[in-house]
Amino acid sequence: MQQFLTTALNGLTQGMIFAAFALALVLIWRSTRIVNFAQAPMAMITVYIALVIIDAGYSYWLGFAAALLSGxxxxxxxxxxxxxxxxxxxxxxxxxxxLGLFIVIHALAAVIFGSRYRSFPAPFGLSGFQLGDMNIALTGFGVFSILAVLAVMLLLVLLFRFTNVGLMMRASAFNQEVARLLGVRVTRMLTQGWALAAMVGSLSGLLIAGGNLVHPAYMDSVVVFGFVAAVLGGLDSPIGAVVGGLILGISLSFVSGYIGSEVVALAALVILMVVLLVRPGGLFSHAPARRV
Known part of the structure; x- marks a missing residue:
């Protein structure tokens, strides 16, 4: 029972981290119809900016805010x-x-910040909670990560469904010429889409880095799993990104805990193939309009 609960809670935390990165991919897709494979190194650069501020003696939260703003x-x-x-x-x-930016930003980070591993702090505890004789493998920082991702998901849903800015961003992504005829400043909307997506990506980088070691390639594996999570849920759905991240994180945690970590990548591929065979557009995709 202890192992099952520990594995499930580890998967929950890991899934929320995948979901954070998937949300950034969903945001850039909804606002520009582009998949940004440079999202990970862009987030990594902002995490290093936060680390420089924290190492200079300033608070974690100042570095956190600086990372989001720089993103x-x-x-x-x-x-x-x-x-x-x-x-x-x-x-x-x-x-x-x-993809080219992915390589360039990696190289710049190695030149500017170096390639050695550096410790990144966490604002909350990294030890689990004790419930009687049972240790609950959910840390204070894990709770913060879950709440942060859920808050971002809610804000994105509100942005795209209930605000003029969100509607204009989506209109600009789907048909720029029609959007211009309707008075939408398309170039401004595209810039805002990239900016907001990069800020959400910075949040995912901070959540991944908390209490861990960072280096220029520390987010590379998250690109794959975050992309799979976004596709599972449907690239057009913030809620789908979170659900896809949870499905992937919990599933891979059980695979790693009960079968072996060496088959984790294969399990992610199998999950993606099964979902796409059943629902090609993702779990939360909408039915396409019928053409006559």
Whole structure:
């Protein structure tokens, strides 16, 4: 019973981390119709900015806020400088560009911050709770991660369903020409989409780094699992991103705990294939409009 509960709670925390990264991918997809494979190194850079501030003697929360703000700025800069020249080209051009940015940002981080492993602090405890004779493997930082991801999911749902900005961002992503005719400032909406997605990506980087060691490649594996989580839930659904992250995190935790960590990647592929065979658009996808 203890092992089952520990495995499940570890999967819950891990799934929320996958969900945080998946939310960033969903946000950039909903607002620009682009999958940003450079999301992980962009988040990693902002985590290093937070680490520099914390190592200088300032509070964790100041570094946390600085990382989120720098992610917001970095996303806007990347969109304006690198992505905008190819925005009117086929979307595959922008996707290939993000793969190039992945390599470039990695190299810059290694040059600026070095490649050695560095410890990143956590604002809350990293030990589980004691309930009688049973140790609950859910840390204070794990609870913070769960609440943070749920809050972001709720805010994104409200943004895209109930605000004019969210509706204009979606209109700009689906059909730029029609959106312009309706008075939407498309370029501004695309910039805002990249900026907000980068800020959510920074949050995922901070949640992954808390209480762990960071280095320029520490988020690379999360790209794969976060992308799988986003596809499982449906790339157009913030709720789906969280559900997909939970399904993936809990499933992989049980696979690792009861079968072996060496088959975790294979299990993720099997889960993705099964879901896409049953529901190709993801669990929370909407039925496409019928063309006549």
């Amino acid at each position: 917001l700025l970095l996303g806007a800069v990347v969109e304006r400088v690198a992505v905008r020249p190819v925005e009117d080209k086929p979307h595959i051009n922008a996707v290939i560009l993000t």
